Amino acid sequence: MDVLTAARLQMAFSLGFHIIFACIGMTMPFLMAYAEWKWLKTGEEVYKDLAKAWSKGVAIFFAVGAVSGTMLSFELGLLWPEFMEHAGGIIGMPFSWEGTAFFVEAIALGLFLYGWEKLNKWVHWVSGVIVGLSGLASGILVVAANGWMNSPAGFDYVDGKFLNIDPLAAMFNDAWFSQALHMCLAAFVATGFAVAGLHALLLIKDRRNIFHRKALIIAMVFASISSILIPLSGDIAAKSVAERQPAKLAAMEAHYHTEKGASLIIGGIPDDETKTVNYAFHIPYALSFLAHGDFNSEVIGLDQIPEENHPPVLITHLAFQIMVGIGTFLFIVGLVYFFLFWKKRETIFKNWFLRLVTFCTPLGFIAVEAGWTVTEVGRQPWIIYEIMKTADAVTPMPGIQFSFYMTLLIYLFLSAVLVFIMYRQIKMLPVNYPSSIAHLNQEIK
Amino acid sequence: MMEFIVIVLGISFYFYVIFGGADFGAGILELFTGNKSIKPIYKAIAPVWEANHMWLILAVVIIFNAFPPIYSRMSISLHIPLFIVLIGIIMRGTAFTFRHYDAVDDGVKKYYNFFFRSSSLLTALFLGITLGAMIMGGVTDAEGISFPDKYIYPWLNPFCVSIGIFTVFLFAYIATVYIIGETETEEEALYFSKIACRFLIALFVIGGWVLILAYLKEVPFVSDFLSNPISIASWVLATAFVPLILFLMNKNNVLGMRISVAGQVAFIMLAWAAAQLPNIIFMENGNHLTLYNSVAGPSTLYYLTIALVIGVIIIFPALFYLFKVFKSD
Ligand code: HDD
Numbered sequence: 001m002d003v004l005t006a007a008r009l010q011m012a013f014s015l016g017f018h019i020i021f022a023c024i025g026m027t028m029p030f031l032m033a034y035a036e037w038k039w040l041k042t043g044e045e046v047y048k049d050l051a052k053a054w055s056k057g058v059a060i061f062f063a064v065g066a067v068s069g070t071m072l073s074f075e076l077g078l079l080w081p082e083f084m085e086h087a088g089g090i091i092g093m094p095f096s097w098e099g100t101a102f103f104v105e106a107i108a109l110g111l112f113l114y115g116w117e118k119l120n121k122w123v124h125w126v127s128g129v130i131v132g133l134s135g136l137a138s139g140i141l142v143v144a145a146n147g148w149m150n151s152p153a154g155f156d157y158v159d160g161k162f163l164n165i166d167p168l169a170a171m172f173n174d175a176w177f178s179q180a181l182h183m184c185l186a187a188f189v190a191t192g193f194a195v196a197g198l199h200a201l202l203l204i205k206d207r208r209n210i211f212h213r214k215a216l217i218i219a220m221v222f223a224s225i226s227s228i229l230i231p232l233s234g235d236i237a238a239k240s241v242a243e244r245q246p247a248k249l250a251a252m253e254a255h256y257h258t259e260k261g262a263s264l265i266i267g268g269i270p271d272d273e274t275k276t277v278n279y280a281f282h283i284p285y286a287l288s289f290l291a292h293g294d295f296n297s298e299v300i301g302l303d304q305i306p307e308e309n310h311p312p313v314l315i316t317h318l319a320f321q322i323m324v325g326i327g328t329f330l331f332i333v334g335l336v337y338f339f340l341f342w343k344k345r346e347t348i349f350k351n352w353f354l355r356l357v358t359f360c361t362p363l364g365f366i367a368v369e370a371g372w373t374v375t376e377v378g379r380q381p382w383i384i385y386e387i388m389k390t391a392d393a394v395t396p397m398p399g400i401q402f403s404f405y406m407t408l409l410i411y412l413f414l415s416a417v418l419v420f421i422m423y424r425q426i427k428m429l430p431v432n433y434p435s436s437i438a439h440l441n442q443e444i445k
Numbered sequence: 446m447m448e449f450i451v452i453v454l455g456i457s458f459y460f461y462v463i464f465g466g467a468d469f470g471a472g473i474l475e476l477f478t479g480n481k482s483i484k485p486i487y488k489a490i491a492p493v494w495e496a497n498h499m500w501l502i503l504a505v506v507i508i509f510n511a512f513p514p515i516y517s518r519m520s521i522s523l524h525i526p527l528f529i530v531l532i533g534i535i536m537r538g539t540a541f542t543f544r545h546y547d548a549v550d551d552g553v554k555k556y557y558n559f560f561f562r563s564s565s566l567l568t569a570l571f572l573g574i575t576l577g578a579m580i581m582g583g584v585t586d587a588e589g590i591s592f593p594d595k596y597i598y599p600w601l602n603p604f605c606v607s608i609g610i611f612t613v614f615l616f617a618y619i620a621t622v623y624i625i626g627e628t629e630t631e632e633e634a635l636y637f638s639k640i641a642c643r644f645l646i647a648l649f650v651i652g653g654w655v656l657i658l659a660y661l662k663e664v665p666f667v668s669d670f671l672s673n674p675i676s677i678a679s680w681v682l683a684t685a686f687v688p689l690i691l692f693l694m695n696k697n698n699v700l701g702m703r704i705s706v707a708g709q710v711a712f713i714m715l716a717w718a719a720a721q722l723p724n725i726i727f728m729e730n731g732n733h734l735t736l737y738n739s740v741a742g743p744s745t746l747y748y749l750t751i752a753l754v755i756g757v758i759i760i761f762p763a764l765f766y767l768f769k770v771f772k773s774d
Pocket residue numbers: 143150175178179180182183185186187189190230231233234235237238239241323324325326327328330364365367368369370371372373374375
């Protein structure tokens with residue numbers, strides 16, 4: 001393995017690890033706040049217990065999110081010093097705003113976690129909402145920075161120099177909106193289904209448990225609304241990619257040859273040698289429509305892009321298929337849930353539906369990882385699209401392989417410990433609700 | 446504008462040393478006291494724990510936004526110690542939280558303790574070593590020299606390691622004084638007071654040793670230090686706090702003690718900063734990286750300033766509120 005590969009893998013692992021906690025940090029506060037709001041409105045203790053039980057999980061995940069994020073803010077320099085030397089002054093602004101958002105989030109979280117007894121109920125509730133809002137804000141801001149890498153703006157590039165820097169224009173680049181919108185929805189999809197799935201699993205064992213029932217309903221409301229919306233925002237994202245990064249779109253779709261009325265390729269294994277996609281399913285004209293909103297528009301293929309600037313087609317295409325496949329599936333699950341919720345409420349707690357939701361537990365997160373693979377691998381070989389190559393940005397220090405192995409080891413170890421702790425946490429949840437409320441209260445204090 | 450940004454950078458660095466330092470110090474202290482100090486430590490830091498390490502992130506963001514060449518030079522030449530600091534931050538951050546939140550209280554605690562303590566020590570040590578390397582002037586961008594000459598010896602040497610050890614004891618000292626205020630019995634307070642005194646003595650010994658070493662190695666920083674009236678005055682003032690702190694400790698005046706230690710640390714850092722600035726990284730070839738030759742363009746500074754002003758307006762009242770809520774009883 002060479003230094004470049006090691007650095008890319010280390011970056012990919014660190015980001016792939018962090019994004020899980022970021023998604024949870026952006027969305028769980030809203031689930032908690034919703035539960036607490038129900039408690040404040042109805043006075044039913046189960047909602048309070050739910051908010052408290054969730055908040056313990058969030059505290060654990062938040063800490064891991066914070067340290068893995070700290071790691072990232074150093075890694076950007078440790079691995080890509082040349083990139084940061086130029087990009088720092090241009091996209092530093094969203095990061096500095098993000099710093100403020102983190103602070104607010106951390107302070108509000110302190111109030112929320114430790115303030116159950118000390119704060120006025122509504123002040124406490126508001127602090128929970130603020131945790132969520134600042135989490136969302138920080139997500140949007142980093143994604144804007146990432147959007148700049150995909151769609152550089154806010155400077156003039158003259159003879160290898162970045163002149164006339166305008167941080168505001170850099171932040172509001174062409175990609176920021178479609179990416180940020182899609183990311184926020186994705187966080188709700190992933191977290192919503194993961195939480196719903198866990199409670200569904202526990203309900204299969206203990207069908208009457210009101211605690212898990214309420215939890216399932218709250219999580220499914222968030223999960224379903226966002227999973228119904230996300231294909232729409234995915235379509236916006238795809239159109240935006242078609243405009244600004246034709247090479248990425250071509251790699252996503254394994255679209256080798258430029259053509260009018262291009263067909264959409266579903267599944268299949270792209271073969272770079274023969275420039276064909278084996279075992280795929282074709283829908284005529286669909287790609288032209290999806291990319292440009294017109295069945296006969298021309299879609300640029302990889303043949304128009306110099307060979308050395310091709311992104312890895314296989315990975316990008318497969319990752320895209322995984323994301324869209326999961327997106328479509330979860331869209332259907334979301335619709336089914338709403339249908340059952342309005343028409344046959346009790347079916348939600350039938351075995352088959354609980355099993356279906358349990359099956360969805362990891363899907364959202366898999367889609368998130370796949371989606372980021374599309375975005376990041378699809379940008380290769382550029383680190384700043386059409387400005388700087390990834391290979392030119394990497395650190396001159398030899399031996400990054402060791403830091404990659406080390407990072408990998410630490411993250412695997414941490415994941416194992418985290419699973420262990422969550423398992424123990426879940427074992428403490430009430431089995432014979434409501435008789436065990438008192439017990440839960442004691443545990444949570 | 447640059448002055449304002451540098452001041453905010455200085456403040457966040459200072460807060461990281463006193464708040465984050467108290468966090469690290471708590472772990473180091475546990476190495477000396479075992480489980481005895483765990484309970485007061487939680488009382489002292491748990492609610493503000495997340496906010497404490499934000500100061501580091503703020504400092505890093507300001508550096509890579511406003512002074513990108515400094516961030517990039519540090520990242521390349523001091524890659525190894527910074528990476529070790531990161532590992533430490535990950536281990537201790539998670540160990541602290543896991544230890545606190547793990548639902549079951551059993552033999553596993555032992556391992557959390559081990560990781561929390563050892564990584565607190567490791568992180569503080571290597572933070573200090575990194576700082577030492579920036580002061581010492583061994584950092585080089587020369588081509589064609591061996592790996593150790595370029596990436597290891599600039600920080601792995603007696604001077605930098607001594608600064609690392611100094612940092613370890615400084616953090617432990619801050620934490621101990623802080624914890625005295627959280628103890629419940631007089632006996633406990635006395636116990637921690639004694640430890641604080643020992644750390645203070647250690648600080649003097651190591652501080653003196655660092656100066657001697659720097660003088661012998663002809664570290665450029667030392668002549669700057671000795672010829673700078675602000676540095677000398679701050680140094681004298683930091684020393685003058687010692688009898689005051691001992692007196693307050695004797696009186697068991699918690700607030701006074703905490704404020705004096707914060708003041709003492711401020712003067713120690715001021716003494717260093719006055720001599721160091723505007724240089725940030727002393728390079729071996731004499732082309733030091735300074736605030737002036739590394740600063741980003743005016744539009745970048747303009748937007749960063751706006752962000753920081755708004756941030757300061759939001760953060761300080763919010764932090765104050767957090768402290769007030771949790772220190773009210
Ligand atoms: C729960 C997760 C999830 C789901 C169900 C989907 N996506 Fe997605 N997608 C993401 C999670 C995600 C992501 C991880 O959040 C990405 C990575 C970068 C970004 O902004 O969002 C992403 C990126 C991303 C991009 C690349 C954007 C860019 O590079 O600028 C496109 C074109 C799509 N998505 C399209 C879709 C479509 C058409 C979907 C239809 C069902 C879909 N996504 C479902």
